[in-house]
Amino acid sequence: MKIQELADKMGLTAHTIRFYEKEGLLDGRHIQREKNNYRNYSDEAIERLKLIKKFQGIGCSLAELKTILQDHDTNTRTNQEVMEWIGQKIDEIERKKAEYDHMLVTLHWMLEYRKALIDDPDKAEAMMAQFRALSAE
Amino acid sequence: MKIQELADKMGLTAHTIRFYEKEGLLDGRHIQREKNNYRNYSDEAIERLKLIKKFQGIGCSLAELKTILQDHDTNTRTNQEVMEWIGQKIDEIERKKAEYDHMLVTLHWMLEYRKALIDDPDKAEAMMAQFRALSAE
DNA sequence: CTAAACTATGAAGTGAACTCTAAGGCAAGC
DNA sequence: GCTTGCCTTAGAGTTCACTTCATAGTTTAG
Known part of the structure; x- marks a missing residue:
């Protein structure tokens, strides 16, 4: 899935998705590069963005989200x-x-x-x- | 009254008061200059800052406040x-x-x-x- | 074949309300 | 007379979550 397709699906702009990547909210599980250097998104990216939206919805900043997602990925918190x-x-x-x-x-x-x-x-x-x-x- | 005195009285910093002046929330009725160019504040300045705080307290931005204060000064609104x-x-x-x-x-x-x-x-x-x-x- | 539509990058801009800095002048206490 | 602590100014920095810009390479439709 290319960036615009994902953006349309999630109601975001392509800019925003690249921005999230730069902020460290997405990683290798969600994004691969094709040989033309275009980003290719997995279905996991959709789940990731849903999770981001959910936590934004309860008033989390992106900085907070970064920590939350890291903890989520590594199962750090009891x-x-x-x-x-x-x-x-x-x-x-x-x-x-x-x-x-x-x-x-x-x-x-x-x-x-x-x-x-x-x-x-x-x-x-x-x-x-x-x-x-x-x-x- | 010098700026620091006013700031202490109102629980603001001198910086903030100068900032409000720059934003057009205070004028000649509230500030005069002494011969050394120091700002000298009248008692009206206290009332003005109280008014600013009150309207900030009900969620007004400084831009909104500027309009409100102008209307207040000129008795524009019914x-x-x-x-x-x-x-x-x-x-x-x-x-x-x-x-x-x-x-x-x-x-x-x-x-x-x-x-x-x-x-x-x-x-x-x-x-x-x-x-x-x-x-x- | 060409033009539109997509993709990439890094950097700068937005707005709100301060907050701080730099570089200097004036004043009061010891 | 020296230090401390005010005061002045213009302008840059802060935070947040994008958004826009400039520039350039790639793909696709007609």
Whole structure:
């Protein structure tokens, strides 16, 4: 399978696949060279790219993926270690979600304040007074 | 107030404050020059930086902030427009939160699968079979 | 046979928000 | 009067995951 064919199959560009290779995410099991120096991809390359996409989908950087794939290839990690790693990832994402929740609290406050400005100036003033009191703490 | 004093007060570095100035987030109302060409910051600069932090806190980029601050300075936007903008921001953040939720679903599945690998190999196999069936769709 | 379409390479560009460097001027403490 | 520690500037470096560019060799369709 040539690079464009693989790219189409996986919804990537040929550039990106070469980039992954340069980053060390693919190796001899996935790529051979033909006599014209064109890359020839095995079916394992498809599985590899699926794995890459899956881990990208759970928020892994390419640097992290490189380590994960190496460990995967060499069977370095115990089940226990993998479970700890997953736990850490979950915590990390929960933290980011909490940040967004905090943003949403602020935004909903802003929206309510703007509504009050139109409908109920007394309420708007009260909200602002309370906000200032909290900020001053 | 000199730059380092302001930086300490606001929990920023002097570099960052100069950077904000270069980006057009601060102007003559906030910065004057002394005869030795040092920057001298007014109290308004503190309010300005607080405003910048607040909007950064709800996920605004500096480019966005530049527009927001200009509108704020010139009173360009109607209440209605501001409310629409807040609504869009809320949607944007809800979308990002949903992405994280999707990551969490995957991660919790991975964790449960690993647990099953240890405690209940039949369950692990069933999970994997079901996963493959879903992937094939 | 030729032109389009594919392949290869290394290097540079993108954007966001800083962060740091180099090279120098001014000020305060000992 | 010397060191330390501010201050100034323009500009380069950082991180991430590509993307684009420039240039050139190979294959294929008409």
